[in-house]
């Protein structure tokens with residue numbers, strides 16, 4: 001302990017006590033790893049029957065929640081939320097809980113390998129040969145010698161690996177690394193960022209202060225499931241409900257999602273009408289409140305907007321009354337709402353509505369996220385259009401070596417983008433995957449990174465909390481297999497002057513030692529580093545959210561269109577939503593597979609949700625297999641008659657349908673991304689919510705495993721078939 | 722006709738009193754149905770997964786499930802508020818009376834319902850008699866995981882094998898740890914000092930655990946809230962889990 005850590009803080013640490021005992025720091029600032037030792041020779045901080053706890057960061061999604069992992073005799077036993085971490089304050093989602101099943105998954109990659117793909121590449125046959133790490137590093141070093149031909153494709157989280165790769169690429173003159181994750185695609189994050197740039201002059205994913213709002217209108221934002229930072233937004237939701245006057249939630253989306261199930265009011269509006277509805281609400285609100293509507297909303301025809309949304313005019317008037325009644329109203333744009341051809345205009349309309357409601361920078365309103373304490377401009381994952389450009393460069397033979405880490409593009413990208421086919425034009429694909437995922441199976445080399453719980457690191461976290469922070473990660477157990485940290489591989493291959501990953505990290509966090517206003521402070525780097533591990537990161541005590549610039553936000557004209565109505569029975573709008581439990585990468589964890597979907601209670605598989613009336617008209621029953629055909633692909637999947645979805649819309653969750661990725665994921669369900677076409681909105685995000693599909697009977701039946709029917713076994717609620 | 726022997730009054734024999742010791746309050750207005758509690762419970766208590774086929778056959782092993790039902794028809798359709806249901810730790814537990822080998826018994830110290838795995842012979846009478854469908858049965862040796870998945874087993878909790886009944890224990894291993902600690906320090910367990918895995922994980926803070934015999938505890942106060950209800954209370958089971966009604970009847974009229 002340093003003298004700068006006050007006695008009170010020290011007691012706080014110790015007082016974490018009963019629940020979390022003491023949170024240890026690796027084994028002192030300088031040491032590299034914790035070691036798993038036999039009972040007879042235990043490290044000094046380990047006692048028989050006593051657990052050791054380590055603070056780290058959850059890597060199951062890009063939200064960056066803090067974890068405390070309970071270990072015993074060198075094994076990780078249980079993950080809990082880190083009670084001090086500003087994002088999740090001690091809580092986790094189901095995926096965070098199941099992260100140990102990634103660590104101890106029987107299908108993890110255990111050694112670096114080379115695939116002599118040669119002729120057999122086309123057929124997908126593999127001939128894996130184990131190599132040693134020296135050879136692996138040499139391979140990477142050789143590839144880096146041709147900087148113009150190098151491209152890094154990384155996962156969505158802005159972490160220390162991203163910082164390092166950016167530096168390397170800058171130094172050697174290679175193109176900047178690209179970050180991508182399917183969740184970002186489903187959240188249309190780029191569109192949100194671009195809308196913020198257009199309206200407030202600063203691109204940002206924005207912070208929506210749910211906790212203090214008394215009325216929330218959400219355009220399909222699934223913030224209780226996977227949206228941006230679900231644990232943080234769930235806490236916001238909970239606080240909103242617990243206010244003296246219970247906050248109201250209104251959800252506008254075509255399907256009653258898990259989030260919509262918590263709403264006081266749900267209107268199943270037509271996909272594509274979100275912008276018109278927002279503008280109509282703006283017009284009605286402004287006319288009643290100020291007597292005149294600003295430029296952004298004046299052109300909208302309220303009756304036509306209601307018609308386009310499939311709503312009664314009365315419903316819009318009631319919503320307006322709620323808005324007029326509310327002290328702190330807030331409107332949130334969900335991903336699917338922006339995933340339309342004119343999605344950017346929709347996002348702008350929703351932000352303009354917030355500006356009109358006067359909530360920018362006010363409690364319960366919209367804020368700019370804090371700037372990372374390491375200093376940075378807005379850095380976002382790639383849009384789908386940028387991914388398409390990457391594919392073009394691959395096809396043109398411009399990329400000689402593609403490095404992939406933390407993302408599985410063969411599975412996550414729409415097939416119509418042609419990523420897999422373009423790989424044939426890439427001479428060398430090097431994957432750093434921990435699991436034999438679809439992309440790794442096509443690689444020439446797999447140089448497996450450690451699992452997140454075996455790794456050092458940090459992550460810049462700006463979403464979900466108003467406190468500027470850096471989330472810290474450390475190994476909670478020694479690496480299980482012959483894997484190697486990708487940072488170490490790159491440091492060695494690029495010949496950078498750092499001894500190892502830890503030295504690199506210490507160098508990166510060094511500027512924080514000087515900063516004031518933090519949760520703790522230390523006199524020197526080694527002490528700071530110890531505290532950084534102990535608390536699982538560093539953050540400022542004060543909230544530093546800033547008010548977006550409202551000037552002119554409601555004065556810009558918007559170009560809003562309705563999408564053409566689909567002809568009943570012929571074509572249906574397809575709504576693809578990320579599975580709340582599996583999200584983009586959970587399918588390889590058996591316990592996540594067996595957790596019932598919150599709305600359908602289906603386990604271990606995929607399904608298509610169809611309104612019961614539509615199903616009846618089509619002559620479909622539960623568990624009937626249908627063929628879902630889009631202009632770009634087709635999938636076969638079992639029917640779930642979903643009582644709360646528009647009759648002209650069908651929905652399929654994303655997360656299943658792997659052709660690799662280990663025994664628990666492989667050959668299970670279907671991947672709805674196979675149906676997507678390469679249609680983008682103005683911001684470059686995939687306009688996936690515009691997609692229409694046909695539904696064909698197959699005459700087959702495949703029974704879904706549902707928890708619901710368990711109750712049936714005991715007599716109640718037996719489903720008709 | 723010979724006179725029947727006098728059968729003791731069921732409740733007088735088995736009921737432990739109205740108060741109870743440990744209890745849970747679940748706010749259904751806050752629960753978002755996210756299933757973090759389900760995952761957390763399974764990880765803490767070595768609850769196995771059974772695979773797609775058995776799960777569909779009603780053999781899923783989770784000790785806690787989140788119920789939702791549908792009401793009405795489109796477009797006037799609603800999902801009822803999510804309701805996490807686990808063993809209600811009845812003060813007068815119907816399961817206990819029917820176990821022929823006393824495998825499910827009431828603990829005097831914790832006043833909760835215990836399952837003694839090595840006594841259980843798998844008659845499943847208890848599951849049959851549980852009005853809350855809280856009990857799950859090991860139809861196979863589900864915990865024979867491929868290596869090294871078993872590394873994450875919690876050493877504080879027994880791994881069950883085939884033919885044994887199991888259910889939520891209110892994380893009794895955590896209660897024991899906290900009580901021992903308090904005892905060693907010569908004090909009572911503090912409110913909030915011990916939390917079962919579900920309550921600890923719940924991102925919405927919907928689950929509150931604590932001492933029912935301490936009128937000042939959070940859970941005691943919530944149990945007396947005007948929104949408080951108990952599941953199937955009229956059966957006289959004296960459930961130790963309280964639900965706080967929530968959902969649509971709020972301020973929208």
Ligand code: SF4
Pocket residue numbers: 058059060061062063064065088091092093094095096097229230231
């Ligand atoms: S929200 Fe994301 S980071 Fe947080 S616990 Fe869940 S998976 Fe982990």
Ligand code: SF4
Pocket residue numbers: 751752753754755756757758759787803805919922923924925926927928
């Ligand atoms: S963790 Fe909490 S919010 Fe999530 S399902 Fe369980 S009780 Fe509900």
